[in-house]
Amino acid sequence: MGENIGAAARVMLNFGLTDLRVIAPRDGWPNPKAVDMAKNAKEVLDNAHIFDSLKEAMHDIHHLYATTARPRDMEKPVKTARETINKIYQSTGKSAIMFGPERTGLTNEELTLASAITIIPVAPEYTSLNLAQSVAIMCYEFFATEHQTLELPEHFSYDAASKKEIGLMLEHLTDTLDRQHFFKVPEKREKMLQNIFNIFTRIDLNEQEVRTLRGIFKSLHNNT
Amino acid sequence: MGENIGAAARVMLNFGLTDLRVIAPRDGWPNPKAVDMAKNAKEVLDNAHIFDSLKEAMHDIHHLYATTARPRDMEKPVKTARETINKIYQSTGKSAIMFGPERTGLTNEELTLASAITIIPVAPEYTSLNLAQSVAIMCYEFFATEHQTLELPEHFSYDAASKKEIGLMLEHLTDTLDRQHFFKVPEKREKMLQNIFNIFTRIDLNEQEVRTLRGIFKSLHNNT
Numbered sequence: 001m002g003e004n005i006g007a008a009a010r011v012m013l014n015f016g017l018t019d020l021r022v023i024a025p026r027d028g029w030p031n032p033k034a035v036d037m038a039k040n041a042k043e044v045l046d047n048a049h050i051f052d053s054l055k056e057a058m059h060d061i062h063h064l065y066a067t068t069a070r071p072r073d074m075e076k077p078v079k080t081a082r083e084t085i086n087k088i089y090q091s092t093g094k095s096a097i098m099f100g101p102e103r104t105g106l107t108n109e110e111l112t113l114a115s116a117i118t119i120i121p122v123a124p125e126y127t128s129l130n131l132a133q134s135v136a137i138m139c140y141e142f143f144a145t146e147h148q149t150l151e152l153p154e155h156f157s158y159d160a161a162s163k164k165e166i167g168l169m170l171e172h173l174t175d176t177l178d179r180q181h182f183f184k185v186p187e188k189r190e191k192m193l194q195n196i197f198n199i200f201t202r203i204d205l206n207e208q209e210v211r212t213l214r215g216i217f218k219s220l221h222n223n224t
Numbered sequence: 225m226g227e228n229i230g231a232a233a234r235v236m237l238n239f240g241l242t243d244l245r246v247i248a249p250r251d252g253w254p255n256p257k258a259v260d261m262a263k264n265a266k267e268v269l270d271n272a273h274i275f276d277s278l279k280e281a282m283h284d285i286h287h288l289y290a291t292t293a294r295p296r297d298m299e300k301p302v303k304t305a306r307e308t309i310n311k312i313y314q315s316t317g318k319s320a321i322m323f324g325p326e327r328t329g330l331t332n333e334e335l336t337l338a339s340a341i342t343i344i345p346v347a348p349e350y351t352s353l354n355l356a357q358s359v360a361i362m363c364y365e366f367f368a369t370e371h372q373t374l375e376l377p378e379h380f381s382y383d384a385a386s387k388k389e390i391g392l393m394l395e396h397l398t399d400t401l402d403r404q405h406f407f408k409v410p411e412k413r414e415k416m417l418q419n420i421f422n423i424f425t426r427i428d429l430n431e432q433e434v435r436t437l438r439g440i441f442k443s444l445h446n447n448t
Contacts, residue, residue, distance in 0.1 A: 011357050016347035040350055077428060080372060120364070121371040123240035126264055133235050136357045137364045140344070147345040148304060204301055 002027055004102060006037025006045065007132030013041035015143035020048040021057045021096070037132075054098070054110050062093030066106050066114035067134055069127050074108070077116040084118040085141045097138050102131040161210040169210050169217075170197055176217045226251055228326060230261025230269065231356035237265035239367035244272040245281045245320070278322070278334055286317030290330050290338035291358055293351050298332070301340040308342040309365045321362050326355040385434040393434050393441075394421055400441045 002025075009020055025031060029050050038045050051057035058064055065084050066076075079087065088095040098114065100106035111117065120137050122129060129137075161169075174193060183189040205213070226249075233244055249255060253274050262269050275281035282288055289308050290300075303311060312319040322338065324330035335341065344361055346353060353361075385393075398417060407413040429437070 007354065007357075010350075010354060013350040014346045014353050014357075016349065040352065075430060075432060077430075080368070082368065082372060121368055122238045123367065125240065126234075126237040128264065129238050130231065130234060130360075133231075133238075133357065133360045136354075136360050140361045140364070143347065144304070144306065144345055148306060206299060206301075208299060 001102065001131075002031035002033030003037050004131040005031065006034035008099075008135040009034065009038040009044035009048070010041040011132065011136040012139050013044050015139035017139055017142065018044055018047065020044050021051060022048050023051050023054055023057050025050065026101075054113060058096060058113065060094055061096045063088065063091055063095040063116075064114045065095065065097045065116055065118045066111050067097060067099050067118045067120065067138065068105060068111070069122075069129065070119070074111055074117070076111070076114065079116055079118055081118060081120045081138055081141050082145075084116070085138070085145050087116070088142070089145060099131055099134055161205045161207050165207065165210050166201060166205065169214055170200060172214055172217050173200075225326065225355075226255035226257030227261050228355040229255065230258035232323075232359040233258065233262040233268035233272070234265040235356065235360040236363055237268050239363035241363055241366065242268055242271065244268050245275060246272050247275050247278055247281050249274065250325075278337060282320060282337065284318060285320045287312065287315055287319040287340075288338045289319065289321045289340055289342045290335050291321060291323050291342045291344065291362070292329060292335070293346075293353065294343070298335055298341070300335070300338065303340055303342055305342060305344045305362055305365050306369075308340070309362070309369050311340070312366070313369065323355055323358055385429045385431050389431065389434050390425060390429065393438055394424060396438055396441050397424075 005022060005025065012018065012020060022029065027033075030045065034045055035042055049057070065079070065088075084097070097118065098106065098110070100110065118138070120129060120134055173196070177183065177193075177196075183192060200213075229246060229249065236242065236244060246253065251257075254269065258269055259266055273281070289303075289312075308321070321342065322330065322334070324334070342362075344353060344358060397420070401407065401417075401420075407416060424437075
């Protein structure tokens with residue numbers, strides 16, 4: 001289906017992948033429906049290589065992973081999506097991930113040519129993944145493995161307050177509350193403080209918020 | 225777009241999620257295009273809750289994660305998809321992941337109501353992810369976090385040969401080669417054995433394959 005090829009091309013480019021190989025496309029090539037779905041990833045389609053058979057398509061591939069909805073009775077290593085990507089990063093040579101038509105999947109003959117079988121873990125109640133969604137997940141895993149830390153522009157970063165800053169703020173608060181004679185029953189002071197501290201340590205305050213709160217405490221204190 | 229809602233419903237069910245909330249759907253509800261795309265996940269659409277506003281939709285939600293293509297200048301913690309899912313597993317109370325319309329994304333007003341911002345890491349060259357693909361990736365992360373080990377039926381499992389079995393096989397091979405007078409130059413025996421061993425240790429043999437190879441060695445040996 002052209003729509004699936006186009007959607008696959010789009011999500012490949014989202015995750016920095018560009019080498020698309022299409023084997024015996026049902027509706028010929030180029031396919032206008034694929035172009036529609038690819039949006040700004042048309043270049044991936046323009047540069048796609050079209051082959052008549054899997055054997056031709058994999059002529060320069062060292063490691064071929066065959067995605068299937070469920071494992072078949074075949075003597076092949078079976079790996080999850082994440083294990084597959086880890087294996088690809090560890091191996092030398094060219095790796096390829098192979099997807100079958102959405103309705104029928106890959107044939108046993110095609111699986112025989114694969115180095116290993118890749119399974120995207122799905123809920124047993126409904127295992128039929130859309131083809132482009134399967135491609136999305138494999139491309140995402142490929143990219144995410146190398147990009148688990150977000151590189152944010154300086155001014156976007158959320159500066160979580162340090163434990164020390166929070167500690168100083170809580171001391172400040174305690175001092176303020178004491179001066180305000182907030183704790184009427186001395187035996188309950190400890191427990192009440194604990195409850196108050198729990199509020200402020202749970203909410204992941206950032207530095208600016210700590211400054212704001214200290215400003216509030218200070219203003220309370222000045223008014224007494 | 226109905227197509228995106230339907231595709232999202234389908235992939236939710238693929239990963240065992242069923243609580244879909246739709247806020248002010250552009251083309252009314254129910255939407256036949258959504259039903260088409262949902263395939264066998266129609267039940268997710270049938271049970272979806274429709275709301276007029278985000279505030280109503282999140283009435284019972286404790287932690288709301290807002291997915292955005294890139295971080296905005298807003299004092300919110302920013303997390304990757306995987307960090308978000310880990311946080312959801314760690315937290316008590318109900319969590320929700322919020323997606324905006326594909327073209328415009330979430331408004332700043334909507335982001336203000338979120339506990340944190342979730343970013344799916346994408347390649348800088350083309351950051352525009354299809355809405356249903358974003359949903360797919362978040363649902364996949366949710367499911368994969370708990371299902372990294374494949375539970376395969378017994379007869380599907382790939383019984384990788386143990387180091388011991390491989391070791392015995394290599395002893396068998398060495399013995400066979402020695403008896404065959406394979407090593408013409410004694411000084412080279414060590415190095416040649418090493419190269420041969422490397423071949424067999426690199427290819428992830430399973431138990432059956434080890435038995436097959438030992439059968440071959442035995443037959444060679446019997447013919448001498």
